[in-house]
Amino acid sequence: EDGKDGQDGASGPQGPSGPAGVGIDSIATEIVDDGSGNFTTVITIVLTDDTKYSFNLPGAAVSSGQEYEAGSSALFAELVKGGATSITLTGDVEVGEVLKISQGLTLDLNGKTLTVGRGFAGGSVALRVEAGGTLTIEGTGTIDATSAGDNVVPVAAMGEGSEVIINSGTIKVDTPSESCVFANVGSTVVINGGTFINESAGEYPYGDKGVPLAVNVSKDVKEINLVIYGGTFTGRDPALGDDSVGGTFVADGYVSYETSTTGTYKVVAASELDTTTFPVVAGTGAFKTLSDALTAVNVKDSNRYTNKDVIDVTVSGTQELSAAVTLVRSMTLTGTTDDAKVAITGQNGTAGIQIGASNVTLSDMTISMTGGDGNTSAIKPVFNGADPVSGLTLQNLAIMGNGKGHGINLHCVNNATVSNVSIDDYGKCGIAIAYANDVTIEDVEFLEDEPVVSTENPDGVYGDIGLMYSSDENNKQYYAQPVVNVKIGSDNVFAANVVYSDITPAAAKEAYSSFEGQDGDVIYDFIWEADYGLAPIEVNGQKLYVSEDKIAEQAAASVDGVYYPTVDAAIKAAKEGDTIYLSGEIELANQLSIDKSVTIDGNGTAVISGGSFTFSGESTTIKNATFSAP
Numbered sequence: 001e002d003g004k005d006g007q008d009g010a011s012g013p014q015g016p017s018g019p020a021g022v023g024i025d026s027i028a029t030e031i032v033d034d035g036s037g038n039f040t041t042v043i044t045i046v047l048t049d050d051t052k053y054s055f056n057l058p059g060a061a062v063s064s065g066q067e068y069e070a071g072s073s074a075l076f077a078e079l080v081k082g083g084a085t086s087i088t089l090t091g092d093v094e095v096g097e098v099l100k101i102s103q104g105l106t107l108d109l110n111g112k113t114l115t116v117g118r119g120f121a122g123g124s125v126a127l128r129v130e131a132g133g134t135l136t137i138e139g140t141g142t143i144d145a146t147s148a149g150d151n152v153v154p155v156a157a158m159g160e161g162s163e164v165i166i167n168s169g170t171i172k173v174d175t176p177s178e179s180c181v182f183a184n185v186g187s188t189v190v191i192n193g194g195t196f197i198n199e200s201a202g203e204y205p206y207g208d209k210g211v212p213l214a215v216n217v218s219k220d221v222k223e224i225n226l227v228i229y230g231g232t233f234t235g236r237d238p239a240l241g242d243d244s245v246g247g248t249f250v251a252d253g254y255v256s257y258e259t260s261t262t263g264t265y266k267v268v269a270a271s272e273l274d275t276t277t278f279p280v281v282a283g284t285g286a287f288k289t290l291s292d293a294l295t296a297v298n299v300k301d302s303n304r305y306t307n308k309d310v311i312d313v314t315v316s317g318t319q320e321l322s323a324a325v326t327l328v329r330s331m332t333l334t335g336t337t338d339d340a341k342v343a344i345t346g347q348n349g350t351a352g353i354q355i356g357a358s359n360v361t362l363s364d365m366t367i368s369m370t371g372g373d374g375n376t377s378a379i380k381p382v383f384n385g386a387d388p389v390s391g392l393t394l395q396n397l398a399i400m401g402n403g404k405g406h407g408i409n410l411h412c413v414n415n416a417t418v419s420n421v422s423i424d425d426y427g428k429c430g431i432a433i434a435y436a437n438d439v440t441i442e443d444v445e446f447l448e449d450e451p452v453v454s455t456e457n458p459d460g461v462y463g464d465i466g467l468m469y470s471s472d473e474n475n476k477q478y479y480a481q482p483v484v485n486v487k488i489g490s491d492n493v494f495a496a497n498v499v500y501s502d503i504t505p506a507a508a509k510e511a512y513s514s515f516e517g518q519d520g521d522v523i524y525d526f527i528w529e530a531d532y533g534l535a536p537i538e539v540n541g542q543k544l545y546v547s548e549d550k551i552a553e554q555a556a557a558s559v560d561g562v563y564y565p566t567v568d569a570a571i572k573a574a575k576e577g578d579t580i581y582l583s584g585e586i587e588l589a590n591q592l593s594i595d596k597s598v599t600i601d602g603n604g605t606a607v608i609s610g611g612s613f614t615f616s617g618e619s620t621t622i623k624n625a626t627f628s629a630p
Helices: 073-081 290-298 473-479 505-511 548-554 567-573
Strands: 024-033 039-047 052-058 067-070 086-089 093-095 099-101 104-108 112-116 125-129 134-138 141-145 153-157 163-166 170-173 181-183 188-191 195-198 215-217 226-228 231-234 254-258 264-269 280-282 285-287 311-315 318-321 325-327 331-335 341-344 351-355 360-369 377-381 389-400 408-424 429-446 463-467 484-488 499-501 534-539 542-547 557-559 562-564 579-582 585-587 591-594 599-609 612-615 621-628
Touching (some): 067 073, 073 099, 125 134, 125 141, 134 153, 163 181, 181 188, 188 215, 215 226, 280 290, 285 290, 290 311, 290 318, 290 325, 360 377, 377 389, 557 567, 567 591
Parallel strands (some): 093 112, 099 125, 104 134, 188 226, 331 360, 341 360, 351 377, 360 389, 377 408, 408 429, 429 463, 429 484, 534 562, 591 612
Antiparallel strands (some): 231 264, 254 264, 280 311, 534 542, 557 562
16 A cells, blocks of 8 residues: 655745835926927836836926926916916026916026017016916016017006015116006005116106106006015106106105115115115105205105105204205104204295295204394294295204394294294394294293393394284285284293383284283283383293383383282282382272282372272382272
8 A cells, every 4th residue: 555645844945035126216297398389298207216207298287386497488488378386487588478477476587587579569568467366576587678669568467456576686678658567456566675677768758757667557546556665776766656646656664765876766674774874864765965855845856745744854963954945845854863953054035944834843953044144043934925834843942043033933824833942042032923823832941141132232132032013014914913822831941031022002902812921821911012121021930021111001010120910910029118119090800918018109190990909018008099989
């Protein structure tokens, strides 16, 4: 018989490993131009063993979110039209047709040049952003449309809700009619940086004409929709805004200034402005001199101020004016440094700074006037023959007159306030007032130490405050009008201690409907023609000087040479043993109590009626007076 099968032998050794497996290392896509305008999408797969496989798909299939490179004109156009959202130029390209952008596209110029061709259709836009689209331009490089037609715009936001954002790069045109960038109605253009050059030497043919534009908006927009936060602009100053709409293209908090190259302007944040070179800012414009700034503001050479009710003008350091200036726009002129000063060294008007507009504020600076004569003030409103200016505020100022005229001349003004001001070197009055309504003077320090006009000193100052009046027909429009509601507020410091007036007593009440003292006392009854030989009147502790030969006609009483508006005021001021002199007709409104030993002398002219006296002093004498029973 056959024997049983033997057991299986041991396993043999494992055979050798097979070849290594192969995976995919990368997949890349590229759009290829065959040079004749035909495009192929090439998909390249690279395996881990470096083996490559390529698949060609007809047509340029553009994928949203994919970053593309374009080194040819045809490829660039195909990518834009295909909806690419990110394109970096890798070569110079030329645009020969309108490229409509409805997607959000970021274009990196990458140091290359995009040329808008010579044959480009007129009246068109090269890179035209449609409704809902956004074009962001960045990177160095140039969009050059200098060879295109006069009516071609290289970049524009045209559709409703479209937006153009420019962060860098250069855009150039050579056209008197158009600009580098345009914003249509309903769109937005934001410029954060870059260079914008209009090389045209021609005249802009629309609106206010003038220098050709670097940027522009539609004449139909209701308000400016192109805003600049930075950049350099050759052509019209972007701060001048649109020729039709007005306003300014420069953002709030930013300014535009002319560089060392004439006609080239740079926009920077106001906080970054070199105030040593450009110490004056008016609205969104920066200037080397106050004269240049005021010229721009006053003559309305631009639209930058047309939408501004009040223009803000700031000054740092000292600004010298060789001639008087007139402010014909509502503005605030403010010093921004401790040494801010406006020095007027010449004279071609009645004041160094002439106020020719309502709602003007001067503040926080020194104003000095060294030119002119006795008819020249440091500051004065200008009467246009119709209505006085109104809303004048002078605050936080140090004013130096020319030593001949007034410091501040408030002739022909309504609603004026002078506060926290020092006034020195005035030859006539520190503050002169005529044909004025609602004038408040408070916390003013009068520093002129010359004595007042008198027989011994005919050349002295007229007074700290002067009230001017004349019935002369030649001066009637300026001086024969009423002065109403003049209030001397608190904390004034007088030097010459004078309120002067050339008004006659008979016309006092007619001309001055009210003139209030430190604490509101109406003192218009004590304003007389200023003649040589002034005498003091005391009102609430302030000695107000008037003509001595006229004072008896109006003052109720005097003590020791000081006149008082009421008998009661004189009694209160009198000391034991003093004589109180009365004059004229005196009507007592109430009972007067005399609690000190005094003498009341009527000078033979006093006629006292109404009210009564009561006496509680040790000894009282009344003489030379007539009492009339009520």
